[in-house]
Amino acid sequence: xxxxxxxxxxxxxxxxxxxxxxxxxxxxxxxxxxxxxxxxxxxxxxxxxxxxxxxxxxxxxxxxxxxxxxxxxxxxxxxxxxxxxxxxxxxxxxxxxxxxxxxxxxxxxxxxxxxxxxxxxxxxxxxxxxxxxxxxxxxxxxxxxxxxxxxxxxxxxxxxxxxxxxxxxxxxxxxxxxxxxxxxxxxxxxxxxxxxxxxxxxxxxxxxxxxxxxxxxxxxxxxxxxxxxxxxxxxxxxxxxxxxxxxxxxxxxxxxxxxxxxxxxxxxxxxxxxxxxxxxxxxxxxxxxxxxxxxxxxxxxxxx
Numbered sequence: 001x002x003x004x005x006x007x008x009x010x011x012x013x014x015x016x017x018x019x020x021x022x023x024x025x026x027x028x029x030x031x032x033x034x035x036x037x038x039x040x041x042x043x044x045x046x047x048x049x050x051x052x053x054x055x056x057x058x059x060x061x062x063x064x065x066x067x068x069x070x071x072x073x074x075x076x077x078x079x080x081x082x083x084x085x086x087x088x089x090x091x092x093x094x095x096x097x098x099x100x101x102x103x104x105x106x107x108x109x110x111x112x113x114x115x116x117x118x119x120x121x122x123x124x125x126x127x128x129x130x131x132x133x134x135x136x137x138x139x140x141x142x143x144x145x146x147x148x149x150x151x152x153x154x155x156x157x158x159x160x161x162x163x164x165x166x167x168x169x170x171x172x173x174x175x176x177x178x179x180x181x182x183x184x185x186x187x188x189x190x191x192x193x194x195x196x197x198x199x200x201x202x203x204x205x206x207x208x209x210x211x212x213x214x215x216x217x218x219x220x221x222x223x224x225x226x227x228x229x230x231x232x233x234x235x236x237x238x239x240x241x242x243x244x245x246x247x248x249x250x251x252x253x254x255x256x257x258x259x260x261x262x263x264x265x266x267x268x269x270x271x272x273x274x275x276x277x278x279x280x281x282x283x284x285x286x287x288x289x290x291x292x293x294x295x296x297x298x299x300x301x302x303x304x
Contacts, residue, residue, distance in 0.1 A: 007038055008038045008039065008041055008042030008045070009042070009071060009075065010028065010075070011024065011028065011035045011038040011039050011042070012039055012042055012050060012051075012064075012067075012068070012071070013068070013071065013072060013075060014027050014028055014035070015035060015039060015051065015058060016051075016060055016064065016068045017140075019057065019058050019059070020058060021033075021035050021036055021058065027140055039051060048063045048067075049061050049063065049064070050063060050064035050067060051064055052064075091120060091121075091122055092120060092122065092123060092284045092285045092288050093122035093123060093285070094122075094123065094124070094285050095123075095124040095125070095126055095285075096123060096124070096125050096126070096142055096143075096285045096286060096289055097125075097126045097128065097140060097141045097142045097143075098125065098126070098127050098128065098141060098142065098143055098144065098145065099128045099130050099134045099136060099139060099141040099143075099144035099145075100127055100128070100129060100130070100144065100145045101129070101130065101131045101145070101146065102129050102131055102227060102228070102229075103228045103245070103248065104145045104146070104272055105127065105129055106229075106248075107245075107247060107248065107272075108145060108160070108161065108272055108293070109127060109145075112292065112293060112296060113125065115292075115296075116289065116292050119292065120288060123285060123288075128141060131198040131199075131226065131227075132198040132199040133146070133150065133152075133199050136155075136275075136276065136277060142276065142283065142285070142286055143274050143275060143276040143286055144274070144275055144276075145160070145272055145273070145274050145275075146272070146273060146275060147164075147269070147270065147271065147272060147273070148269075148270030148271065148272075148273045149269060149270055151273060151275050152275075154277075155275040155276065155277065156275060156276055156277070156282070157273040157274070157275045158273060158274045158275070158282075158290055159270070159271070159272075159273050160271075160272055160273060160274050160290060160293045160294065161271040161272040161293075162271050163268040163269060163270060163271050164245050164246070164247060164268065164269060164270075164271040164272075165245070165246050165266050165267070165268050165269070166206075166207070166243055166244065166245060166246065166266045166269075167243075167244060167245070167246035167249060167253075167260050167263070167266060168206075168241050168242070168243055168260065168261050168262045168263075168266070169232075169235055169241065169242050169244065169249055169252070169253065169258040169259065169260050169261070170235055170238075170240065170241045170242070170258065170259060170261065171235060171236055171237070171238045171257070171258060171259070172256070172259055173238045174235075174238045174239075174240070174241070175259060175261075178190060178191075180261055181241075181261055181262060182262075183262070183265075184206070184208045184210075184215075184217055184262060184265055185217075187206070187217060187219055187241070188219075188220070190219075190221075190240065190241055191220075191221040191222055191223075191239065191240030191241065192206070192219035192220060192221040192240055192241050192243070193221055193223045193224075193225065193231045193234050193235060193239065193240045193241065193242045193243070194219060194220075194221055194223070194224040194225075195224070195225065195226065195228075195231065195243070196224055196225070196226045197226070198226050203218070203224065204243075205217060205218050205219075206219055206243050208262075208265040208266065208267075209265060209266070209267035210265055214267075219243075221240045221241075222239065222240065223239050223240055228244050228245075228248055231243075231244060232244060232248070232249055232252070232258075235258060236252065236257055236258065241261070246260070246266075274286075274289075274290055274293075
């Protein structure tokens with residue numbers, strides 16, 4: 001296969017998945033006009049129109065859709081074959097692309113990034129921070145990191161950390177004026193800092209466990225956010241109670257800047273998992289990263 005054929009195919013796949021010349025160019029590291037030119041040349045060589053272009057959108061023709069369905073698996077196989085050569089190298093190399101929510105960046109990625117790259121100097125890591133559940137294949141990521149309970153059953157999940165627990169926390173000044181709740185049902189008398197889920201847009205219901213029976217509560221409050229750091233800041237400022245991972249506020253709890261309540265009602269749950277498409281074998285670059293995380297064996301921590 002000629003190099004220009006391969007370049008055109010990669011451009012075609014990127015546009016077909018992104019539905020955008022700009023996004024495809026960003027993924028390929030070239031300008032949108034270069035992508036457009038590569039596609040025009042590919043269509044001219046094939047003698048078939050693959051894309052429907054308008055000023056507002058890009059779509060596949062019937063021929064383009066059929067071509068995409070045949071070419072995508074073939075290019076994946078080529079990529080897997082190239083990745084397989086890493087097994088014969090003394091040290092793994094290449095770029096590991098990870099899709100990670102912001103809280104996992106702080107608790108999992110930041111503490112290991114420097115030591116991992118020091119241990120594997122021929123490796124590169126690209127981290128896409130995304131609190132929503134992205135499609136790994138369409139987005140071009142090798143793997144993602146999420147809590148175990150949120151993962152799709154079609155994904156292969158590898159546990160990379162211990163169980164976690166949620167904590168309901170507030171500032172001492174808040175409890176001095178509003179009192180301390182003894183049971184989750186008393187939360188209706190409190191300002192609760194709510195979390196809006198990025199994927200669904202719904203307000204997250206706080207989850208509890210009482211004598212082995214799980215239940216949820218919809219809470220109310222004056223502050224709503226979609227980021228844990230802002231929720232903690234609001235709690236520190238006395239604006240209400242925050243519902244966050246206990247490891248994330250460990251230092252604040254130890255220093256007494258935050259106080260934990262209702263702890264008996266917060267049961268452990270599966271912690272962070274690294275996941276990747278089930279149709280793929282774990283590439284060496286991903287395998288060494290997982291092994292590195294496991295070898296450190298530390299509870300995920302928030303970096304200060």
